[in-house]
Amino acid sequence: AENHYHEFVVQATPVKRLCRTHNILTINGEFPGPTVEARNGDSLVIKVVNAAKYNISIHWHGLRMLRNPWADGPSYVTQCPIQPGGSYTYRFTITKQEGTLWWHAHTGFLRATVYGAFIIYPRLGSPYPFSMPKREVTMLLGEWFDRDPVSLLRQTQFTGAPPNVSVAYTINGQPGDLYRCSSQETFRVPIEPGETVLLRIINSALHQELFFSIANHRMTVVGTDAAYTKPFTTTVLMIGPGQTINVLVTADQPPGRYYMAARAYQSAMNAPFDNTTTSAILEYKSASCCNKGPFSKPILPALPAFNDTATATAFTSKFRGLSQIKVFRDVDVSLNFIVGLGLINCTNPNSPRCQGPNGTRFTASMNNVSFVLPTISLMQAYYQGIPGVFTTDFPPVPPLQFNYTGNVPRGLWTPSRGTKLYKLKYGSRVQIILQDTSIVTTEDHPMHLHGFHFFVVGAGFGNFNPATDPANFNLVDPPVRNTIGTPPGGWVAIRFLADNPGIWFMHCHIDSHLNWGLAMAFLVENGVGPSQTVIPPPADLPPC
Numbered sequence: 157a158e159n160h161y162h163e164f165v166v167q168a169t170p171v172k173r174l175c176r177t178h179n180i181l182t183i184n185g186e187f188p189g190p191t192v193e194a195r196n197g198d199s200l201v202i203k204v205v206n207a208a209k210y211n212i213s214i215h216w217h218g219l220r221m222l223r224n225p226w227a228d229g230p231s232y233v234t235q236c237p238i239q240p241g242g243s244y245t246y247r248f249t250i251t252k253q254e255g256t257l258w259w260h261a262h263t264g265f266l267r268a269t270v271y272g273a274f275i276i277y278p279r280l281g282s283p284y285p286f287s288m289p290k291r292e293v294t295m296l297l298g299e300w301f302d303r304d305p306v307s308l309l310r311q312t313q314f315t316g317a318p319p320n321v322s323v324a325y326t327i328n329g330q331p332g333d334l335y336r337c338s339s340q341e342t343f344r345v346p347i348e349p350g351e352t353v354l355l356r357i358i359n360s361a362l363h364q365e366l367f368f369s370i371a372n373h374r375m376t377v378v379g380t381d382a383a384y385t386k387p388f389t390t391t392v393l394m395i396g397p398g399q400t401i402n403v404l405v406t407a408d409q410p411p412g413r414y415y416m417a418a419r420a421y422q423s424a425m426n427a428p429f430d431n432t433t434t435s436a437i438l439e440y441k442s443a444s445c446c447n448k449g450p451f452s453k454p455i456l457p458a459l460p461a462f463n464d465t466a467t468a469t470a471f472t473s474k475f476r477g478l479s480q481i482k483v484f485r486d487v488d489v490s491l492n493f494i495v496g497l498g499l500i501n502c503t504n505p506n507s508p509r510c511q512g513p514n515g516t517r518f519t520a521s522m523n524n525v526s527f528v529l530p531t532i533s534l535m536q537a538y539y540q541g542i543p544g545v546f547t548t549d550f551p552p553v554p555p556l557q558f559n560y561t562g563n564v565p566r567g568l569w570t571p572s573r574g575t576k577l578y579k580l581k582y583g584s585r586v587q588i589i590l591q592d593t594s595i596v597t598t599e600d601h602p603m604h605l606h607g608f609h610f611f612v613v614g615a616g617f618g619n620f621n622p623a624t625d626p627a628n629f630n631l632v633d634p635p636v637r638n639t640i641g642t643p644p645g646g647w648v649a650i651r652f653l654a655d656n657p658g659i660w661f662m663h664c665h666i667d668s669h670l671n672w673g674l675a676m677a678f679l680v681e682n683g684v685g686p687s688q689t690v691i692p693p694p695a696d697l698p699p700c
């Protein structure tokens with residue numbers, strides 16, 4: 157195994173998109189940020205230097221961080237943010253993971269521009285479960301805003317209104333040539349006729365599930381998050397914020413230029429649907445194909461309509477795991493979490509803080525608790541025994557039973573607030589039913605769990621039925637993921653082994669929902685206290 161050293165300098169950098177230059181936060185001046193590459197078993201030392209004027213921390217999305225929550229990164233959960241002028245060095249080892257992950261800022265909305273790929277190759281000499289092409293290409297799907305993320309977040313949190321819709325979707329930071337002033341920079345993938353490439357597709361968008369397709373070409377899915385899957389072919393894929401999908405694409409069509417395009421699945425939080433498409437170009441390298449004649453204009457793929465839940469669901473249900481880790485048949489802990497939005501009535505509906513519908517503010521919750529981030533980190537409070545920072549009474553089931561996906565009475569739209577954790581015994585086998593609700597609106601919530609990967613054992617529409625639905629669970633070859641969407645107005649069942657001590661965040665990866673409180677955290681311990689199970693905090697852990 158190898159050691160890798162990186163230095164990430166967070167800095168403001170002028171970047172021109174859509175005809176205008178903005179100062180955005182970048183790492184080392186790069187947007188998207190640098191790709192981290194390592195092999196399973198390698199160790200990383202990544203020094204993050206904050207040369208910007210905002211507090212920030214970096215999360216290594218999907219990395220297990222065994223016994224090492226200090227390296228996980230979410231601000232106020234496992235660490236206090238790195239203050240301007242400060243630095244913090246993340247040190248961790250990759251344990252039994254291979255595939256495509258990514259990293260991103262985990263403070264407010266800063267990940268809007270601070271993100272990059274994290275690629276884990278097999279150990280030297282260890283094979284891929286599919287025939288690995290010579291060439292691979294990473295495609296980070298994102299969103300471009302015409303405002304800085306700090307004022308965006310302020311607007312979302314302070315006014316209680318939906319965030320501005322992004323002004324473009326992007327592929328590797330580029331809107332693509334269907335947008336104004338963007339065609340020169342369109343991301344291109346040159347390919348030899350007959351050649352196969354591996355595409356590592358990452359959804360790093362702040363708020364948007366996306367459909368992705370390549371004109372006239374099929375894709376063979378071979379992995380998701382940091383796990384392999386049984387191969388299946390598709391012409392379109394749906395990817396939620398936080399997820400990654402690896403596909404093989406073969407240049408088996410007449411030489412030419414073909415758009416690889418992404419467009420919204422579901423509108424972001426009732427925001428007006430922005431019917432725009434980001435594109436890259438798959439460009440055959442054969443002579444004279446590409447700049448004249450019928451090939452001068454690339455062919456566009458047909459993308460599903462933004463409300464095509466049937467296509468999204470059909471795609472997601474095709475995943476089958478290809479994992480050495482076997483899913484367990486019995487569970488020790490069974491949890492039922494309802495997730496969704498909410499509205500807070502305002503005493504003064506004319507106040508600038510009340511810009512939701514009919515004089516309300518938006519909020520969001522899990523089991524009717526809207527998560528409030530503390531002002532010192534949960535991990536530090538836990539490790540040092542500082543009282544009064546969190547409680548461990550997060551409800552294992554919803555406080556009230558009702559028809560979650562029906563016409564939910566307005567009286568149930570207002571969650572309580574709290575910093576509540578749920579305690580899991582180290583080593584327990586856990587099942588969680590994540591149930592979407594129709595409170596305010598049904599929606600696909602891409603739910604991400606830090607510190608673990610989980611099996612997706614079942615999903616369905618309507619209310620989860622504990623009497624009949626478990627009979628249909630896939631306990632043979634469920635896919636292994638770290639982020640999974642609740643079908644809109646439906647539920648998804650996940651299982652994981654609580655084999656990682658510490659405090660681990662679980663939340664919706666749509667950042668406005670997260671910042672409105674669609675989150676909770678697990679405290680995993682074996683009863684002997686953190687100093688026996690978690691490595692000691694590094695000396696440079698940022699102060700609050």
Ligand code: C2O
Pocket residue numbers: 215217230260262398604606661663665
């Ligand atoms: Cu990728 Cu808590 O996030």
